[in-house]
Amino acid sequence: GDSVTQTEGLVTVTEGLPVKLNCTYQTTYLTIAFFWYVQYLNEAPQVLLKSSTDNKRTEHQGFHATLHKSSSSFHLQKSSAQLSDSALYYCALMAGNTGKLIFGLGTTLQVQP
Amino acid sequence: ETAVFQTPNYHVTQVGNEVSFNCKQTLGHDTMYWYKQDSKKLLKIMFSYNNKQLIVNETVPRRFSPQSSDKAHLNLRIKSVEPEDSAVYLCASSFYEQYFGPGTRLTVL
Numbered sequence: 001g002d003s004v005t006q007t008e009g010l011v012t013v014t015e016g017l018p019v020k021l022n023c024t025y026q027t028t029y030l031t032i033a034f035f036w037y038v039q040y041l042n043e044a045p046q047v048l049l050k051s052s053t054d055n056k057r058t059e060h061q062g063f064h065a066t067l068h069k070s071s072s073s074f075h076l077q078k079s080s081a082q083l084s085d086s087a088l089y090y091c092a093l094m095a096g097n098t099g100k101l102i103f104g105l106g107t108t109l110q111v112q113p
Numbered sequence: 114e115t116a117v118f119q120t121p122n123y124h125v126t127q128v129g130n131e132v133s134f135n136c137k138q139t140l141g142h143d144t145m146y147w148y149k150q151d152s153k154k155l156l157k158i159m160f161s162y163n164n165k166q167l168i169v170n171e172t173v174p175r176r177f178s179p180q181s182s183d184k185a186h187l188n189l190r191i192k193s194v195e196p197e198d199s200a201v202y203l204c205a206s207s208f209y210e211q212y213f214g215p216g217t218r219l220t221v222l
Contacts, residue, residue: 033209088154100161105154
């Protein structure tokens with residue numbers, strides 16, 4: 001079946017340093033879209049990035065990600081982490097045209113001074 | 114700016130009671146969802162409705178039942194709550210990407 005894997009449950013990084021959150025997937029669908037959702041404490045998840053184009057970089061709020069179908073990945077990166085980036089990040093796959101999202105387990109990002 | 118509204122924010126109840134949660138979206142979307150976010154932050158879809166038609170019914174216990182009066186509203190009823198139902202229930206709507214409500218935190222004593 002379809003699945004999304006986020007290997008790190010917790011990532012801790014020092015402010016100003018780069019950060020990378022990993023996301024890989026398995027699906028048999030040819031038409032797919034990917035999302036990164038961010039959930040701040042006591043708030044609703046919200047879309048951070050989205051992509052459906054292979055090998056095209058997408059950016060928002062200093063974060064970027066590139067969908068690589070050859071490696072089944074959609075890693076999230078930022079060159080300089082900020083304290084305000086501390087949150088829970090979900091990678092999610094939309095397979096086919098159902099609109100259904102399959103979420104990874106989530107990665108908590110802690111940015112420390 | 115909130116466009117998916119959920120009530121109540123919190124609910125504490127005892128095992129065996131019935132609870133209902135409400136969700137309304139003002140985005141004009143045709144599709145709405147209910148998710149469960151457990152204590153480990155695992156986010157799992159429970160139901161999906163497209164213009165009042167149930168299109169996805171994941172394997173959830175029968176005590177859970179979604180109710181939709183129109184495409185802007187999707188409620189969730191739990192007939193007889195159990196301790197493992199303690200979680201945050203998130204409502205979402207979509208045309209393409211999903212927009213989430215703030216959630217209802219259920220605590221079952």
